[in-house]
Amino acid sequence: MASASSEATGPGPAPAHLAPSVARSVKILVVGAFGVGKTTLIGAVSEIPMLSTEETITTASVGVDRARDTKSTTTVAMDFGRVTVGRDIALYLFGTPGQRRFWDLWAGLADGAVGVLVLVDTRHLEESFEVLDQLEEHTRLPLTVVVNEFEGAPRHAPEDVRSALDLPEGTPVVSGDLRERPRAVEALTTLVEHALRRQTEGSAAA
Numbered sequence: 001m002a003s004a005s006s007e008a009t010g011p012g013p014a015p016a017h018l019a020p021s022v023a024r025s026v027k028i029l030v031v032g033a034f035g036v037g038k039t040t041l042i043g044a045v046s047e048i049p050m051l052s053t054e055e056t057i058t059t060a061s062v063g064v065d066r067a068r069d070t071k072s073t074t075t076v077a078m079d080f081g082r083v084t085v086g087r088d089i090a091l092y093l094f095g096t097p098g099q100r101r102f103w104d105l106w107a108g109l110a111d112g113a114v115g116v117l118v119l120v121d122t123r124h125l126e127e128s129f130e131v132l133d134q135l136e137e138h139t140r141l142p143l144t145v146v147v148n149e150f151e152g153a154p155r156h157a158p159e160d161v162r163s164a165l166d167l168p169e170g171t172p173v174v175s176g177d178l179r180e181r182p183r184a185v186e187a188l189t190t191l192v193e194h195a196l197r198r199q200t201e202g203s204a205a206a
Helices: 040-043 105-110 126-138 157-165 180-206
Strands: 023-032 051-056 073-085 089-095 116-122 142-146 173-176
Touching: 023 040, 023 105, 023 126, 023 180, 040 073, 040 089, 040 180, 051 105, 073 180, 089 180, 105 126, 116 126, 116 180, 142 157, 142 180, 157 173, 173 180
Parallel strands: 023 089, 023 116, 116 142, 142 173
Antiparallel strands: 051 073, 073 089
C-alpha cells in the first residue's frame, strides 16, 4: 500500500468530507492499558472532530484503576475518529477504554474490524500482557504493537519488545511519539498493510 497521503501527514487535519478517491472504508480497533495514549493518537490523526467519552477520574477509581499522576480524565465507552491513508482508504478508528472493568466492551467494538492497534508504554510493560490476553480471548484479528515514546520511558529495539511480549513471528512492532500526527499515521498504515497482507495470504491458502 502506498504511504500515507499528504492530507494525512500534513500539519493539520484534512477536510471533514471523504475525498472522491476513497474506495474502501476500514474499521480499526485501538486498544491498550490505561493511560497509554489511545485518545491522544485518535485526536492527533482524526480528520473529523473526535467523538470522545472522556470523564473526570474520581475517587471511585481509587483501588480499582491503576493511578497515573498525569491523568485526570479517562475514556469510559469509546473514542471515535477517521483518517484517510493513501488516496483510497478511509480508516474509522474505535478507541477502547483502558480500565479493566470496561474491557467487556472490547468484543462488541471489535465486530467488523480488520485489525487492532495495540499501544504499549514500556514503563508499564507488564500491563500489556493482560491486554494481549484479552485480545486473544475475544478476537483473532491481525495486530500491530506501537510503543508510545513517553518522555523518560526506556527505549527498546522492536525485536526486544516482540520477544518480551511473546508476540507471534511477523507481528509488526513500531514506535514513536503518538502526539505527532505523522508518527501516528505511520503506525496505522503499518497495521493496515499487515492486515491486508494477512487477508491476501488467507485467500491464497483457501
